[in-house]
Amino acid sequence: MNNPAHGSTHENFPTRARVVVIGGGVGGASTFFHLTTHGWNDVVLIERDEWASGTTWHSAGQVTQFGTVQTMVGLKKYLCELYTKLAADPDRPITYRSHDGGIRLGYDRQDLDGYSHFVGMAKGMGVDFEVIGPSDMAEAHPLLDVTNLTCGLWDPVDGDIDPTGLVVALVHAGRKNGGQAFRFTDCEGLTETADGWIVHTNQGDIECESIVNAAGYRVHQVANFYNLESAVSSMEHQYFLTEELPELAELGRRVPLLRDPGDDFYSRQEHHGLLVGIYEQGCKTWGRDAIPVDFANKLEPADLDRLEDNMMRVFDRLPILQTAGISSVVNGPITYSGDGTPLVGRLPGRRNAYCMLGLRAGVGEGGGLGKVLAEIIVDGQSEWDTWVLDPRRFTQYADEAYTSKKAIEEYQREFVFDHPDEHRPAGRGAKTTPLTEVLAAAGAEFGVINGWERSLYFHRAENDFEHVPAFRFSTFHDQVGRETQAVRSNVGVAEISGFTRFLVQGPDAVAWFDGLTAGRIPAVGRTSLAYVSDEQGRFLSEFTMTRLTENSFWLLSAAAAEWHDLDVLNDANPPNGVTITNLTHDHNALMVAGPNARRVLAAITDAALDNASFPWLATRSIEVAGHEVVALRVSFTGELGWELHMPMAASIPVYKAIHAAGADLGIINFGLLATESMRLEKNYPGWKSDLHTEFTVLEAGLDRFVNLDKQFQGRDAIVAQRDAGHRRVFVAMEIDNTTAAAHTGDPIYSGGELVGVVTSGAYGHHTGTNIAMGYVDPSVAAPGTELSLEVIGDRCAATVRARPMFDAEHERPRVDAS
Numbered sequence: 001m002n003n004p005a006h007g008s009t010h011e012n013f014p015t016r017a018r019v020v021v022i023g024g025g026v027g028g029a030s031t032f033f034h035l036t037t038h039g040w041n042d043v044v045l046i047e048r049d050e051w052a053s054g055t056t057w058h059s060a061g062q063v064t065q066f067g068t069v070q071t072m073v074g075l076k077k078y079l080c081e082l083y084t085k086l087a088a089d090p091d092r093p094i095t096y097r098s099h100d101g102g103i104r105l106g107y108d109r110q111d112l113d114g115y116s117h118f119v120g121m122a123k124g125m126g127v128d129f130e131v132i133g134p135s136d137m138a139e140a141h142p143l144l145d146v147t148n149l150t151c152g153l154w155d156p157v158d159g160d161i162d163p164t165g166l167v168v169a170l171v172h173a174g175r176k177n178g179g180q181a182f183r184f185t186d187c188e189g190l191t192e193t194a195d196g197w198i199v200h201t202n203q204g205d206i207e208c209e210s211i212v213n214a215a216g217y218r219v220h221q222v223a224n225f226y227n228l229e230s231a232v233s234s235m236e237h238q239y240f241l242t243e244e245l246p247e248l249a250e251l252g253r254r255v256p257l258l259r260d261p262g263d264d265f266y267s268r269q270e271h272h273g274l275l276v277g278i279y280e281q282g283c284k285t286w287g288r289d290a291i292p293v294d295f296a297n298k299l300e301p302a303d304l305d306r307l308e309d310n311m312m313r314v315f316d317r318l319p320i321l322q323t324a325g326i327s328s329v330v331n332g333p334i335t336y337s338g339d340g341t342p343l344v345g346r347l348p349g350r351r352n353a354y355c356m357l358g359l360r361a362g363v364g365e366g367g368g369l370g371k372v373l374a375e376i377i378v379d380g381q382s383e384w385d386t387w388v389l390d391p392r393r394f395t396q397y398a399d400e401a402y403t404s405k406k407a408i409e410e411y412q413r414e415f416v417f418d419h420p421d422e423h424r425p426a427g428r429g430a431k432t433t434p435l436t437e438v439l440a441a442a443g444a445e446f447g448v449i450n451g452w453e454r455s456l457y458f459h460r461a462e463n464d465f466e467h468v469p470a471f472r473f474s475t476f477h478d479q480v481g482r483e484t485q486a487v488r489s490n491v492g493v494a495e496i497s498g499f500t501r502f503l504v505q506g507p508d509a510v511a512w513f514d515g516l517t518a519g520r521i522p523a524v525g526r527t528s529l530a531y532v533s534d535e536q537g538r539f540l541s542e543f544t545m546t547r548l549t550e551n552s553f554w555l556l557s558a559a560a561a562e563w564h565d566l567d568v569l570n571d572a573n574p575p576n577g578v579t580i581t582n583l584t585h586d587h588n589a590l591m592v593a594g595p596n597a598r599r600v601l602a603a604i605t606d607a608a609l610d611n612a613s614f615p616w617l618a619t620r621s622i623e624v625a626g627h628e629v630v631a632l633r634v635s636f637t638g639e640l641g642w643e644l645h646m647p648m649a650a651s652i653p654v655y656k657a658i659h660a661a662g663a664d665l666g667i668i669n670f671g672l673l674a675t676e677s678m679r680l681e682k683n684y685p686g687w688k689s690d691l692h693t694e695f696t697v698l699e700a701g702l703d704r705f706v707n708l709d710k711q712f713q714g715r716d717a718i719v720a721q722r723d724a725g726h727r728r729v730f731v732a733m734e735i736d737n738t739t740a741a742a743h744t745g746d747p748i749y750s751g752g753e754l755v756g757v758v759t760s761g762a763y764g765h766h767t768g769t770n771i772a773m774g775y776v777d778p779s780v781a782a783p784g785t786e787l788s789l790e791v792i793g794d795r796c797a798a799t800v801r802a803r804p805m806f807d808a809e810h811e812r813p814r815v816d817a818s
């Protein structure tokens with residue numbers, strides 16, 4: 001073969017392919033290899049320079065199974081096994097030390113709780129972590145000063161791999177399976193065609209069905225070719241290597257890896273020295289303006305001054321460093337997404353276009369991310385639900401400026417895990433409504449969903465109150481309880497900012513929906529829940545479907561779902577004449593709920609609100625405080641209530657009118673956490689917590705919304721799954737735990753046997769029950785079955801309860817005017 005590095009061309013360069021993967025770092029190479037394992041051999045990998053010449057070649061190469069959610073743990077367990085196999089190939093052995101073990105250092109009870117939760121969560125994926133104490137840590141790592149450490153998370157399969165060797169091995173394995181891979185092949189442009197893409201390269205054009213952007217820190221250069229911004233930004237990152245340390249040589253064994261959320265460093269053994277990487281607080285973004293064309297296989301100059309603050313603290317933790325000589329420093333770019341988790345999956349609004357971007361720990365994740373992406377490309381979904389990785393979890397707000405702020409925040413907190421209900425400060429206020437300031441003045445503590453600020457709960461400003469998220473019941477537990485009780489006994493109002501909202505209209509809309517959604521299409525003026533599955537019966541979307549007129553509908557769904565659900569609708573090929581208009585950003589919604597909701601609403605509208613005029617699940621256009629609103633008689637809280645949907649501009653006057661009307665009754669503001677408590681009391685499943693791609697609508701217990709007498713997308717697969725026997729079924733449990741709610745991922749046991757996983761947990765403040773919901777083996781799903789749950793390290797009893805646990809006859813939301 002000619003050497004195209006010198007300007008000549010590749011022989012036999014393909015002109016057609018099924019998939020072209022752009023970028024030969026660990027992300028691209030892994031995607032390439034995994035596509036070929038599905039028997040797709042007409043796959044082409046192109047790399048503009050040498051293999052691994054972007055970030056991958058200078059990675060510290062550390063590989064841990066640690067992840068904060070099950071999908072990440074599962075894919076990391078998988079990749080450790082893959083790397084072991086690749087490393088053992090006698091043709092191309094790779095240095096992979098997979099059993100040095102690793103310790104994540106812990107300082108306080110918060111860390112202990114978090115690590116205990118992660119140990120339990122990982123068990124569901126077959127991974128055994130362990131929480132160890134300071135003396136175990138000191139014994140495992142004699143150079144570590146354990147002063148003020150209280151615990152550590154131990155991963156026995158922690159280690160490191162030669163990153164360039166890994167990429168070369170993946171390319172080699174993909175070629176062996178029939179794929180083609182080319183170095184020095186620069187993607188210089190992309191053209192979208194009717195049935196795919198043309199990839200323009202310096203070696204010629206390739207027509208293909210699908211493309212994958214795996215261009216690492218050159219993400220935006222490639223993304224410009226398809227005119228879509230990705231929430232990815234780059235940071236500079238440094239590690240140094242010490243000279244040989246006699247103490248390590250004398251030890252006669254290797255020391256484990258360390259990751260320290262307090263002093264923001266990691267360390268591992270390299271020969272008889274240490275490799276130490278630092279995430280300095282005074283960190284630096286990289287490549288925001290431009291990236292030199294020839295920046296390949298290159299580093300930035302070392303800048304140890306920037307690390308000074310951390311260095312002092314790191315030297316205290318590893319005192320041997322105080323006298324160790326530094327032999328070399330590596331300073332290179334590393335990519336971060338807007339929430340620190342990679343973007344792996346479909347590009348929003350594009351068919352046959354995928355990405356593998358924002359890899360901050362790509363060597364330790366790439367092997368598994370490639371498996372996941374290949375499954376998505378070949379089969380539409382991965383073995384595990386991948387919402388946590390889905391590029392569509394970000395929408396248009398996540399531009400370069402936003403992502404840079406988040407990248408800095410992620411970098412500064414590299415090893416610090418998030419607690420439940422923790423919403424970090426950078427990039428806040430991306431999406432607000434006219435009410436945001438009004439609610440803030442009323443004491444709202446906000447969280448973020450898809451950029452939208454959403455009230456979590458309210459506290460009085462004058463209180464000396466601190467929001468401390470925790471794995472145990474937290475500082476806001478009692479306040480959430482007060483809001484819950486007030487709604488259940490009286491009345492409250494909550495803003496539902498960012499409700500995803502599509503207006504779908506056209507003469508064939510009804511027939512189209514009928515073939516897409518599992519249930520019956522509501523009559524004009526009625527609302528129903530509509531569930532969409534893919535052709536394999538896997539759960540995709542939940543819509544509140546409101547029929548405004550004969551041929552026009554509102555589809556409402558979770559605030560996080562906007563771009564995901566738009567793809568779900570467009571993928572279903574709306575017929576000619578059916579249009580989809582995204583109204584998400586033009587409208588707002590207020591929920592008025594509680595036994596006194598009718599009295600409040602009646603005071604500000606002339607519309608009749610009794611059951612005959614405005615029954616449960618009806619929709620009416622009514623006037624409130626001089627504004628036209630669409631009122632839906634639905635209630636996620638399980639109480640009498642209405643959702644009022646209105647143009648953004650009406651938010652403040654309608655909200656004020658509600659408060660004025662409810663003042664004498666003592667109306668309160670309530671937030672998302674009280675709603676969550678009431679949702680759990682009613683055992684309503686939530687999108688992407690309880691309802692996701694690993695299960696069918698029937699396994700989720702949504703039978704009453706499924707009409708098997710008609711044909712709809714995924715119907716036959718759902719029936720086949722049912723006939724073969726459900727893998728798991730959705731249950732509600734009451735748990736015996738007075739200190740913490742259950743968390744997503746907590747393992748469920750029957751005796752000593754692992755039988756399921758928690759998908760939602762919250763304290764039911766009205767019923768006084770600690771509630772968990774999740775999926776269990778069908779053999780233990782009957783109400784009354786005694787199970788147990790592991791919650792932050794403690795086993796507690798759990799009893800399966802009949803659903804719904806509260807107001808079983810649904811009398812409260814359907815109560816008539818008295």
Ligand SMILES: Cc1cc2nc3c(=O)[nH]c(=O)nc-3n(C[C@H](O)[C@H](O)[C@H](O)COP(=O)(O)OP(=O)(O)OC[C@H]3O[C@@H](n4cnc5c(N)ncnc54)[C@H](O)[C@@H]3O)c2cc1C
Nearest residue numbers: 023025027048054055056059060062187216361362363364
């Ligand atoms: C100092 C340092 C230490 C690190 N240590 C670790 C660690 O211990 N463990 C860990 O897991 N991770 C670590 N990382 C992070 C890890 O290295 C990266 O997450 C990973 O290498 C990213 O891989 P990638 O494939 O996404 O990107 P890259 O490796 O950058 O690959 C992208 C490739 O795309 C090519 N490309 C770009 N544009 C085009 C185009 N137009 N046409 C064709 N090809 C193109 C580039 O040339 C490049 O080779 C470290 C990073 C740094 C900087």
